[in-house]
Amino acid sequence: MTRPTRIIGAPIDYGANRRGVDMGPSAIRYGGLAAQLEDAGAAVADDGDVAAPRAEERDPEAEKPSEGRAKFLRETKAVCTALSDRVAETLADDELPLVLGGDHSIAIGSVTGSARNADVGLVWFDAHGDFNTPTTSPSGNVHGMPLAALLGIGEFAGVEWANADGLREENVAIVGLRSVDEAERKAIRQSEVTAFTMSDIDEEGITDVVDEALDVATAGTDGIHVSLDLDWLDPREAPGVGTPVRGGVNYREAHSALETVAETDALRSLELVEVNPILDEQNETASLATELAASALGKRIL
Ligand SMILES: NC(=[NH2+])NCCC[C@H](N)C(=O)O
Ligand SMILES: [Mn+2]
Ligand SMILES: [Mn+2]
Structure with missing residues (x-):
């Protein structure tokens, strides 16, 4: 039996250039999330969404980083701080937080919450490194920065709300x-983070790469955030x-990866981000997200 799962929506798109990912949580719920998770054997509760300031109330320059550019940092901070608390409370209740984005900047909230009272490993399935800082970012978009923020790199050093305590x-x-x-390339190379590129997946196959990634994330930790x-x-x-970005994993590779996550039995918290219903076709990306969440929670073909 899978741990009871609590859904928490973070409907923001401050971190991205194109509007629309703020509708991700609705689209994913509408795409049949609860039913999928129940199929995986999980008891599901939906905690609703964290409060997010509306577009009209935003000020892109309200809070400035020490240097460089990070748009909507004040709003991102407000939402991530609230989300972090919700994730930490969910874990304290012995439930598994499933966070729905939203753009990827919300990972700052999910991971700080998950790593508050525990040593946590992190598996980051992404075409992008999300390793920019306000001075290296070509766009100023915070969804390209969450990993650097969580690890306290560059201008994020010592920024308490954005650094994850129990993450190395x-x-x-x-x-x-x-x-x-x-x-980003330089910063990733200089860091202790392990990056598996699509070329690694070409060469080794998804199974071996995900096994290695899980070894990295589980080594000496209390559990992992995906x-x-x-x-x-x-x-x-x-x-x-x-x-x-062209050249990503296909449908079966994605399922296989998340099935492997489930087998490891180390999943502590999970998030699904960057679903943009405006750009989607008949909600297929949102439905796919629900399927992959079910695989991560242990749904099997047979
Ligand atoms: N979570 C994402 N989709 N990130 C895309 C980041 C794109 C680019 N590297 C930037 O910093 O703006
Ligand atoms: Mn990303
Ligand atoms: Mn990405």
């Missing part, structure tokens, strides 16, 4: 990387995302 670089694995900015950016998949499988 050695326990972070990025899987499926294929779009990296120049400064952050699934839907642009990890090839845009043919997941068209409803704001920053699609």
Whole structure:
């Protein structure tokens, strides 16, 4: 029997260039999330969404980083702080938080919450490194920065609300990387984070790569957080995302990866991000997200 699962929505799109991922939580719920999770054997409760300021109330320049550019940092901080508390409370109740985004900046909230009273490993399924900082970011979009924020890199050093207490670089694995900015490449190489690119998946196959990623994340930790950016998949499988990149994993590879996550039995918290219903086709990306969540929670073909 899977741990009781509590759904928490974080309906924001401050961190992304293209509007629409704020509707992700609705689309994923509408795509049949609760039924999928029950199929996986999980008892499901829906905690609703964290409060998010409306577009009209936003000020892109309200809170500035020490240097560089990070748009809507004040709003991102407010939402992530609330989300972090909800995730920590859910874990304290011995339930599994399933966070629905929203753009990937919400990972700052989910992971700080998950790593508050525990040593946590992190598996980051993504086409992107999300390793920019306010000075290296080409866009100023915070969804390209959450990993650097959580690890306290660059201008994020000592930024308490954004740094994850119980997370060490050695326990972070990025899987499926294929779009990296120049400064990000350097920063990832300099860090202790393990990055598995699409070329690694070409060479070794998804099974071996995910096994290795899970070894990295589980080594010496109390459990793992899995952050699934839907642009990890090839845009043919997941068209409803704001920053699609060709050459991603296919449908079966994605399921296989999350089935392997379930087998490890170390899952502490999970999030599904970057679903953009405006750009989607008949909600297929949101439905796919629900299926992958079910695989991560232990749903099997037979
Ligand atoms: N979570 C994402 N979809 N991130 C995309 C980041 C794109 C680019 N590297 C940037 O920093 O702007
Ligand atoms: Mn991405
Ligand atoms: Mn991402």
